[in-house]
Amino acid sequence: MKFFVDTAEIPAIAELNALGMVDGVTTNPSLIKKSGRDILEVTKEICDLVDGPVSAEVTATDADTMIAEGRKLLEIAENIAVKVPLTWDGLKACKVLSDDGAMVNVTLCFSANQALLAAKAGATFISPFIGRLDDIHMDGMELIEDIRIIYDNYGFETQILAASIRTANHVLDCARIGADVITAPPSVIKALVSHPLTDKGLETFLADIKSAGIKIL
Ligand code: G3P
Numbered sequence: 001m002k003f004f005v006d007t008a009e010i011p012a013i014a015e016l017n018a019l020g021m022v023d024g025v026t027t028n029p030s031l032i033k034k035s036g037r038d039i040l041e042v043t044k045e046i047c048d049l050v051d052g053p054v055s056a057e058v059t060a061t062d063a064d065t066m067i068a069e070g071r072k073l074l075e076i077a078e079n080i081a082v083k084v085p086l087t088w089d090g091l092k093a094c095k096v097l098s099d100d101g102a103m104v105n106v107t108l109c110f111s112a113n114q115a116l117l118a119a120k121a122g123a124t125f126i127s128p129f130i131g132r133l134d135d136i137h138m139d140g141m142e143l144i145e146d147i148r149i150i151y152d153n154y155g156f157e158t159q160i161l162a163a164s165i166r167t168a169n170h171v172l173d174c175a176r177i178g179a180d181v182i183t184a185p186p187s188v189i190k191a192l193v194s195h196p197l198t199d200k201g202l203e204t205f206l207a208d209i210k211s212a213g214i215k216i217l
Contacts, residue, residue: 001174001175001178001179001180001181001182002023002024002052002180002181002182003021003022003023003024003181003182003183003184003189004022004023004024004025004026004052004053004055004161004181004182004183004184005021005022005024005025005026005183005184005185005186005189006025006026006027006031006163006165006183006184006185007025007027007031007185007186008027008031008032008034008035008037008042008043008046009034009035009186010042010045010046010049012186013025013046013049013050013186014049015186016186016189016190017049017050021189022050022052023052023181024050024052024053024054024055024079024081024181024183025046025050025052025053025054025055026054026055026083026105026127026161026163026183027042027043027046027054027055027056027057027083028055028057028083028107029057029059039056040076043056043073043076043077043080044076044077047076047077047079047080048077050079051079052079053079053080053081053103053105053124053125054077054079054080054081055080055081055082055083055105055107055125056073056076056080056081056082056083057083057084057085057107058070058073058082058083058084058085058093061085061087061089062089063089063090063092063093063096066084066089066090066092066093067093067096067097069082070082070084070093070097070102070104071097074097074102080102080103081102081103081104081105081124081125082097082102082103082104082105083104083105083106083107083127084097084104084105084106084107085106085107085108086106086107086108086109086110086114086117086118090106091106091117091118091121092121094106094118094121094122094123095121095122098121098122098123098124099122103124103125104122104123104124104125105123105124105125105126105127105161106118106121106123106125106126106127107127107163108127108129109126109127109128109129109143110128110129110132110133110143111143112143112146112147112150115128115143115146115147115150115151115158115160116150118158119151119154119156119157119158120156122158123158124158124159125158125159125160125161125181126147126158126159126160126161127161127162127163127183128140128143128144128147128160128161128162128163129163129164130143130144130162130163130164130165130166130170130174131164131165131166131170132164133164134166140164140170141170141173141174141177144160144162144173144174144177144179145177147160148160148177148178148179159180159181160178160179160180160181161179161180161181161182161183162174162179162181162182162183163182163183165182165183165184165185165188166188167188167191168188168191168192168194170182170184170188171184171188171189171192
């Protein structure tokens with residue numbers, strides 16, 4: 001399973017990238033706003049830092065302007081994936097940009113039928129939002145399962161990019177189901193390392209190191 005980082009914060013991306021934890025990056029208008037940076041500048045910096053796909057989202061809602069914006073974003077770097085919303089116009093833009101050979105990430109997916117449409121429109125990635133479905137007491141993970149089954153049934157190559165990941169359990173369940181990619185904030189990726197028994201075990205080892213005076217260097 002690939003790990004994308006869901007942020008536009010350069011230091012956080014650089015830290016995880018140095019550990020080989022970054023297969024790509026996703027951004028959205030809210031993350032760009034949070035960064036306080038110009039979208040074109042910060043996206044270029046991210047693309048320079050990371051080898052994998054970097055999703056940058058269009059701002060328009062009509063297909064023609066989305067396509068124009070997508071083409072401008074694609075000039076930033078070769079690893080840009082144009083992110084479009086899962087609307088009828090977004091699907092039109094997806095088809096045109098995908099036919100041009102661009103990577104397209106169709107975002108704001110909340111149903112398996114929407115994911116089916118995105119695959120048929122040639123999406124490289126579909127972004128189902130788990131946490132936001134959980135927020136309204138629906139089962140976000142069930143959506144990932146349904147899309148996996150449907151894409152496998154028909155051999156769609158669109159990659160399932162599970163988004164709105166909030167917890168370590170979301171990551172684990174996505175890996176069990178076989179999501180191709182998860183995108184998560186740096187805090188969630190870093191939280192995957194934590195286990196109370198690791199902390200407790202290390203505490204005991206450190207006490208024994210101290211009392212026995214064990215030294216290596
Ligand atoms: O990139 C979109 C997505 O990951 C948003 O997550 O937590 O704002 O629902 P969240």
